[in-house]
Structures are given as structure tokens and as C-alpha cells.
Amino acid sequence: MSRHSVVPLKLVTIVTERILEDRLLRTLLDLGAKGYTLTQATGKGSRGVRASEWEGPDTKIEALVSHDVAEKIVDHVADAFFEHYAVIVYVQDAAVVRGEKYI
Amino acid sequence: MSRHSVVPLKLVTIVTERILEDRLLRTLLDLGAKGYTLTQATGKGSRGVRASEWEGPDTKIEALVSHDVAEKIVDHVADAFFEHYAVIVYVQDAAVVRGEKYI
Amino acid sequence: MSRHSVVPLKLVTIVTERILEDRLLRTLLDLGAKGYTLTQATGKGSRGVRASEWEGPDTKIEALVSHDVAEKIVDHVADAFFEHYAVIVYVQDAAVVRGEKYI
Amino acid sequence: MKRIAYDVRFRAVLYTRYPFTMDNLEVLAANLLSPVILAFVLGVVASLVRSDLKLPAALYNGLSIYLLLAIGLKGGVELSRTPLSVFAGPAMLTLLLGLLTPVFAYNILRRLGRMDRVNSAAIAAHYGSVSAVTFIVAITFGTMTGREPEGFMPALVAILEVPAIVVALMIAFMRDRRAGSWQDALHEVLSGRSVVLLVGGLLIGTLVGPKGFEPVAPFFKSGFQGALMLFLLEMGIVAASRLRDLREVGFFLIAFGILVPILHGTLTIWLAQFTGLTVAGAAVLAAMVSSASYIAAPAAVRIALPEANPTFYLTGALGITFPFNVTLGIPLYYFLAEWILG
């Protein structure tokens, strides 16, 4: 859509307990993400309290990745964390400028 | 797209004055949202100042909901807050893992 | 999708060093954006350190704009900042309520 | 210049009776050259040169909690040793002024300013209520010039804060059906952090008394002035950003933001003579009554009267009246109190 190369990628968003942050980020890079953006968040979901209330608020992790990596991340997070932790994962489309960097 | 069930949902985002936060969140749950994620934000729009400058920055509310609930939320926010408050609402598509939880 | 007018717009997201914030925001308005939303973020990308570590964390800028303005923003950011600064830009679709305000 | 503060304590008592002499100007200078006011000025300047200086929101918030709790506590401790007979008069005067001043302000805005009802009521709520920081600066100025006001003054802040907001909102709601919610607004102001901290601090201070207060006194007393200085630094930055809206609010509101405080202040001092308040007590009460709220009132008004324009009430309270009061207003009220009651 512009003079610059724009690549269609997937934006994977994970909102979860702060306590999982370090582990999740390491895994993300292992699975092929080239970077990520973190924001502090709070929220309400199906679970009640969590330890992270004391660890500070939730964390929101966003990573622009290829379709394949997105799939791997989704599968990993679902397998490793869905059962016991407060976590939500969703995937959106995004047109990324200079996107080849992130594949 | 993955081994896990992925459900197409709507991501409704509302950015508004902090002072409306409590009321909006209560309404969201009433209208059928199963959860939400909050982030602190600041911003600039068509209005000038607002009281929330003293109440801390704006708030950004994101909720993954079904198409129908999204519609209800949009209508409610537009009716109740558009006239007098600084508020912006938009809706995006999102593929949500284990998405049936949020319908 | 609702009783209220919903306009399809582009959501341009820029994540970059805090030190560029002022300049970027001024440019955004110059290029035709009618508003923006800011959130504090941190992250990891291809670059190592940055001065902004001392200027506080990164900044995430989101602007709902028309297709044309989105293109202009993307081009400007790519030209002015890609070479030397830590910056990522992507564009998504969004259905904006009362969206004619932002065109 | 730096020697001015030096013998102010002595001169203040002696000379304020002779207005417009060199010495009265020195008392004024003593206020303008206090660290607290200069920090405010530094904040304004920093904002004007577009500095990145800015107190983190969390710190600013934390300082406001500290300041409000501290004045509540100190007021409570004093209240615990004040006979009711001494406190009753000032308390009733304060309540009366909290009920009257919003009515005055509303009518001035409607009749002289030809402003619409909603905005008039919104502004009246602010000018009837009280700014805790103006109160603190007034206390500080008294202490600095050797005139200690009554210890129970913080209790009067708590009394003054709420009624005016209720009265002003009632005026607005009596006239039309409103978009905003009356109950939500009342809850907002009663459960707002400034009321909770002031009233909570007063209760705690009263319960623990001077002895019980001792272990926490260093924290709440010796750090107070310095914390106030940091707070005013940020207030300066915020007020300067309000100054940019001055054009928008128009000449009438600017005049209103200076003259109505003087009116309210003078009225207060005149009535104070029937309550047994000291000169300093009357001056501080005048500063309180003349001040405009910018924490409790905006939050309540935003909810109850959403169609009122925040630019008007915030710019008035914060961009005009607050700077006027802390620089010129407070010395003026002391001077008037000295003159009428001295």
C-alpha cells in the first residue's frame, strides 16, 4: 500500500500473569519470533485471583511473526499454560512495513 | 490454523476518560462480555481537556466478544457516552484460541 | 454492523524510542491524523540498547486514519526513522464507530 | 534579595498595618521568594521552555496522598485537644460559607457573565469547594512570617470540601433533567480520595492524639514542606499547560477567577471576627474559601454535568485562581485579616 515493502504478517497477542513473562518471552524467541512488545495491563477473565496481583499487574505481549511461527506459539501457549494459568491468546492480521525483518 | 480450536471473534477497543472506567466495565459484563483487558493510555482527539487529566490518564479497554455482543457494546457506548465524553470505539477481527470460552 | 455508522479505517501502530515521541506526534497530525492514543511499552527487536532506556521505556502510538493518511505515515516513518532508530510500524483494519470524525 | 526572609517574622507583625509601605512589599516578597512558590514558578518555566521535566504520575499521586493524609492527621491531633466551644464557631462559619459561596458564584456567572446554567453550576461547584494545596500554602506563609494559625484548620478543609459541590449540583439538577448521574456524582465526591484521606486522617489523628502521633511525626512533619515543594513543581507544569487555554475562556472568566476569590476572602474575614478566630486563622480560612477545588470538584462535575465544558472550570481553578492565590492572594488575605481583626 505504500512505497515501502509491506509484508502481511500475524500479530499474536498474549495477555497473562506477570509471573509467566520471563518464561514466555524466552519461548517466543525459541519458536522463531524476532522481537516483541510488552505493555502492562490488568484485566478480568474467568479465573479469580492470581499470585500476580502481588507481582504487579498482568502483562500483554505482542509479537509480529510469520503464519507458521504464530501457529507454533499458539500451540505452545495452549499446551503449557492454558490449564493452570490465567492466559488469553489471539491472532490478528497486520501489514508490516519492512516486514521481511520479522520473518 | 493450529491444533487448538481457534474461534473468529471481535476485538472491541474503547479508549476513554478514566472516570468512566468503572461504569463502562460494569456495562460490558452486563452486555455479555466474559472478560476484558485494561491498559493505561493517554491521547489526543477532537476534544480539549478533560477532568480525567486529574484522575490519571485515559484508559484503554479491550474485550474479545462475539459479533452480537460487539454490536451491543458499540451501540451502548455510542448512545451513552458519545455526546459528552472523550471516547473512541473500534472493532477488529481476531482469531482466538480456546475462543468458545469468551462467547 | 450496528445502529451507528461504522467506517472502515486503518489502525496504524508505531512502537519506537521514547525520544522520538514528540517529533512523531507532530508529524502525525501534520500528515492528517485527527488524534492518537499513546501507551508505554518496552520490547526487544533487532537493535540492542537505545538512549531511551534512560528516557523511560518505549512508546506505542496508535492512530485511526484513512487509507491515504496511513500510507503517508508509513512512508514518512520509514524514510525518516528506519535507518537509525528502533522503530516498528504496522497497519491493521478497524471498523470505527462514528468513524467519519477521524477522516 | 535573599536577606528578605530574614527578619520578616518580626516586621510582619509590626508593619502590615501600614499598607503599601516598603515593608509590606517585603512581606509579599517573602511569599514570592519562598522555596515552595519558586518551585511552582520553576514548573511554569519548565513547561514554557518545553522541558521534559515532569513528575511521574505515580509520584505526583503519591505526594497528593501524603499531603492530604498529613494535613488530616495533624488536624486530628490538634482537634483532640481543642475544646468544642473553640471549634464550634469556626466550624459553623465554614459550613455556612460552603453553602453560600456556590450560590454567589452561580449568580455572578449567570447574571454578570451571561453564562449558561450548566457551566455556571459547574464553575460554582469548583469555587465553592476548596483547594487543599492553597490551604497548605496559606498555612506555610503564616508560619513563615511568624503567625501560626489554629491547629484545627484542616478539620475546616474537610467541612468545606463537600457542601458546595452538592449545592451547585442541586442548582443544576433542579432546573432541568440532566444527562449525568446525581447519585454517581455524590458517591464520587464522598468516596473520592481527598475526602477519604482528609476525614480518615482527622479521625486517626483524633483517636491517637499527640502521644500516638509521635512515632509517625517525623515522616509527616519534617518532610512536609519539601514534599509540598515537589508537588508545586508539578502543579506549575500543569498550570502552565492550562494557561494556553486562557484565550479560549475569555476575559470575563479571567476577571471572575481573580475578583471572586477576593470577594469570598474578604467576606470570610469580615465574618470571622464573630467566631473568635485569630488573625492567621481568619487569613487561612479566607484563602480556603477563596480557593477553587481542582481534585474533588472536577471529578464530581464531570460525572454529574458531562455537558459542562472542562476547559472553563479547570482553567479557572487551576490556571487563574490557584496561581493568583498562592502568589498575591494569600499575602492579601493576611493583610486584610490583620487590618480587620488585628
Place this chain on the structure above:
Amino acid sequence: MKRIAYDVRFRAVLYTRYPFTMDNLEVLAANLLSPVILAFVLGVVASLVRSDLKLPAALYNGLSIYLLLAIGLKGGVELSRTPLSVFAGPAMLTLLLGLLTPVFAYNILRRLGRMDRVNSAAIAAHYGSVSAVTFIVAITFGTMTGREPEGFMPALVAILEVPAIVVALMIAFMRDRRAGSWQDALHEVLSGRSVVLLVGGLLIGTLVGPKGFEPVAPFFKSGFQGALMLFLLEMGIVAASRLRDLREVGFFLIAFGILVPILHGTLTIWLAQFTGLTVAGAAVLAAMVSSASYIAAPAAVRIALPEANPTFYLTGALGITFPFNVTLGIPLYYFLAEWILG
């Protein structure tokens, strides 16, 4: 009422031997009417009236860093002048209790409470470890009533914090293969900020000694009580939000959260007589042992035992045991210590 704290110092020593007299109730009132406890109550009330009062997370966090570092430093300074022979007994007793109390707690939960293994172990980790704030309130209460505990007590907090968590997790891991990660949890607790600040503070305090501590003493000493007051204000707000979960946790856990601390506290005091601890030292150690961790333990348990329900352990530690201890528990431990050791 405000005169109660007045002569408590004198009476406390004299009268605690005669339980249930008017004077013992006054000692209790002295605790309940201290600014620090009243701040906690104010926080609870603010939360119940749905006030927007809330310490910014950054400030709360900063205060916890300040408090932990301060008690570490003061403990280290004292340790630097304590002969090993004096410290050895209390230190070994503390270690022993850190190993035993989680086993007690686990068995009570399993056998009497018929709770599943994972949740029993999770709760046991909390009740075996220690709450630094309860410790500080216990010290404060002693000082306030004229009974100074040993200066090296903070070193005991550091000793008590970790072992119970390890023991409780070991119990859980011995029985099944777990989802959580044992190593991650151990790293979490050892490198967690409370251990790093306490142990780091102790080391720094020991290294610099009383002389070296002097320049930073005003910051860490005279501000301490006031900072604690602000901290407890927020603790009250958080604890109140836990209270809402009381229905969910059931009657057994409520009883557990009150009786097990009394049990652990009494045991501590009884054993303390063999270690040379003073009355105040024994009472403070009892408060520590009876308290439940809500910073280090939840973090470790969340990682190692993710399937345990946080509602149980957080509500127990924070909604039941903490409020019980800081209001009634601590005076009780002082009374028991006076009775058994006095």
C-alpha cells in the same frame, strides 16, 4: 480514648501479668489505636465504600523495597555488635520452626481439613514462611509499649523466609509428578526481591556497622513508621478485596487462619525460653512464626504448584491471618510471652 497510649509504656510492664483486667484491654486498645493499625482500617473502609483511593503500584512497590531494605540494614547493624553466642540459639530455633511449621500446617489441612495434597502443600508453604509486615508491626507494638526486642530480629526474618517454602514444595513434589517447575520456584524464592533485600540489607548493615550506618540513618529510621503507615493503608485496601472471597474459602480455612497462628505462636514462645530470648524477642518471633507469607510464597507456589487455587492461600494469608495478627494476635503473643517468660 486518645489518652490511652499515654501511660501504656508503664502499665504494659506492670499489668500484663493480670489478664482480662481493664488494663490489659487498654494495652490491646493501644495496639488497635496506633496510627499504623488505624491506617490499615482506613484502607479497609476506603475499599468497602468503593473509594478511588489507591496507592499507585509504583509507590507501593517502592515502599516495600524501602521497608525490607530498612529492616535488613538495621538488623545487620545490630548483628555486627551481637556476639555469636547470643545469636546462635534464637537462630537455630527459627530454623527449626521454619522446618516444622509447614509440616504441622500440612497435616492439619490434610487430616482435619480433608483438603487435597496440592492445596495443602500450597497453604503450608505460606504459613511456614513469614510476613515481613507482621514482623514490623510486632516490633512497633513492642517499642510503643516500652518493650524493645533484640536488635538482631530481622536476621531471623531472613532465616525464616525460605526453608518452609522449600519443605512444603518438597512434600508436594514427593507425592506426584508435578506440572510446575521445582527449580524455577526455588530460583524465584531465592532471587525474589524480599530475600535479596533482607539478606543484602543484613550484609550491608553488618559490613558498615553503626558508624557507617549513621549518614543513611535519618532516611531509614525516622521515616520508617510513617512509610509503614502508608503501606498499611494500601494493605487494608488489598485485604478488604480478599475479604470478599471469604465465602468461597469456607469455614475451615477461616478457623485455620486464626487458630494455627495461635498454635504456632504459642509453640514458639514455649520453645523460646530455652534460647535466652527476652520477652519482647519471644513475642516478636511468635508473631513472625505465626504469620503467613504473602510475597515470597505466592510467587514460588504459583510457579511450582500452578494447580493450587490462589484464592485459598491468598485469602488465608492476607484476608484472615494478617488482619488477625496485626490487631489481636500481636498483643496476645506479648501477653503469652510475658506470662511464660516474664
Place this chain on the structure above:
Amino acid sequence: MKRIAYDVRFRAVLYTRYPFTMDNLEVLAANLLSPVILAFVLGVVASLVRSDLKLPAALYNGLSIYLLLAIGLKGGVELSRTPLSVFAGPAMLTLLLGLLTPVFAYNILRRLGRMDRVNSAAIAAHYGSVSAVTFIVAITFGTMTGREPEGFMPALVAILEVPAIVVALMIAFMRDRRAGSWQDALHEVLSGRSVVLLVGGLLIGTLVGPKGFEPVAPFFKSGFQGALMLFLLEMGIVAASRLRDLREVGFFLIAFGILVPILHGTLTIWLAQFTGLTVAGAAVLAAMVSSASYIAAPAAVRIALPEANPTFYLTGALGITFPFNVTLGIPLYYFLAEWILG
């Protein structure tokens, strides 16, 4: 070990004249064992064991505002009673060094280090400017060992901060057309919070003088060392994260980060003898001149010279020179000053 600080005050004066004796090592130990330096070490250790300990950004930011304003204020108060004749010499020397040291640093980097122009200029801007925290630690070390430097030293920090950045950027801009913006960078450094707070504090302090400063003195004076300790805790955490980049920057930059400070420091002390500075004043000025900026300079350089690699200048300033100066450098400058000027 803990007794070392004990009689340091006396010995420092007596023994520094005899280098490499046991007693000089004790003076060094007195620095290394001060709470402030140990807090830095604790931060480094916490980071190395991957602790979650971390000052909230808001608090860290708030502390930096507090520290900068405090040194500005104290400097201003002192300046208000310093005759110009006493201040002129040191002020001119400081300005001279601010203009010369970036030129030295640039040429060393270009000629000996064979570094490209942009990176050389970027690093030179940092090493020509000043680190306020190094300055404070140097003052503290002097006070601790009984050698009070001149009160007006903070005014010299303000003088030293800006010129070097301007000179270094000028060198870079004179040679090529640049991507960055010269005006934006100049505005950034002049309106940056460290300059605004230092200069603003100096002006306020000069205007209010010692009397006017009194009410805020407890806040800015007695809390200072403790606040510095918390700040250095976080500095340790940040510096440790820089250490991980040491491999990347190469051996030359490591040597540069230690030897150039020694060079600049020695030059300063040698020149100081012509200005009437005391031993302690010369040592503190040497610490300032030898230090590398990590707040004002990085912000300006990032804007003006975006193609310079931040890893080089941040790792140099923060990972090498800062730790070197606060541990070994400062005692060395005191020793040299004693030797040359004593």
C-alpha cells in the same frame, strides 16, 4: 571490618600523604564499605542472580528529580553566601575543562582508538559532560572522611554539564552533513530535566538563601544519603545489564573508560592549584570532570547523532567509568589532591 569507618576521619587527613600504606587501603575500604557503594554492589549482584528486584521506573525517576533538585538547592544556598572572587576561579576552570576534555577524548578515540568520527564525537560528548551521581558520591566520600568540599560545587556541575556536549556535537557537525538535528539536540540538552533542575535549584537556592531554605532543609538534607542509596541500588542493576555488552565494545574502550578519567582527573587537580580550591574541592572537581554523563548526553546524542552506536557510549559511561569512579576513582582523586595540593 566494620570498625574501619570508625576512625577514618582522623586517619584520612594524617595518612593519605603516605601512599600504599595499610592506612591508605583503609581509606579505600572506607569508600568501598559505605552503604551507598554497597547498595550499588547489591544492585549488581541482584542483576547477576536474575532477581526480580527493580525500582519502579516512576520511583527511580522521582529519585533522580529529588537528587538533582537537592544538589541544585544546596549549591544555590551556598552560592548566596560565597563572594564572587572565591567562585570565579573555580568556575572558569570548570568551563575551560568542559571545553577541553571533549576535544581530548575525541582525539584519543580517533587517533589511538581508530574509531570513526561519529562514534568518537558521541563518546566525547559523554566524557566531557558530567555524571551528577558521581559528583554526589564524591561529596559524600569527602564528608565521610572529614574533608568537606566547598559548598558551591553544585554550581560547577551545572557549568560543566552543557558545554562539552555542544563542543562534541560541533566537531561531528563541522565534518559532514548529519542525519540528526542540531537544534533539536541543543533544545533537548538545555531543556532536559537535569539542566532545568540543577539550574532551577541553584536559582531558587540563591534567591531564598539559608533562612528561606530552612523549612525544606529536613526533606532535602536528612533524606539525601538514604535516597542516594536507593538510587545506587537501581544504578547497580542497570550497570550490570551494561556489563553484558563489555565483549561487544572491545578492549580499547574498556581501557579508555578507565584511563581517560584518570587523565582528566589528574589534569583537573593539577590546574586546581591555581584557583584556590581546597583539597576536597579539587578532588570533587576531578571526580566530576573525569565522570561521563549518562542522562543529558545520551538524550542529546541520540537525537543529533542517531547513527552513533549507543552500546559504545552507554557501556562506556555506565558499565565502565561509573563503577570505576565510585569505587576506585574517587579515593584516587582525593589521594592525588592531597598529594599535589595538600
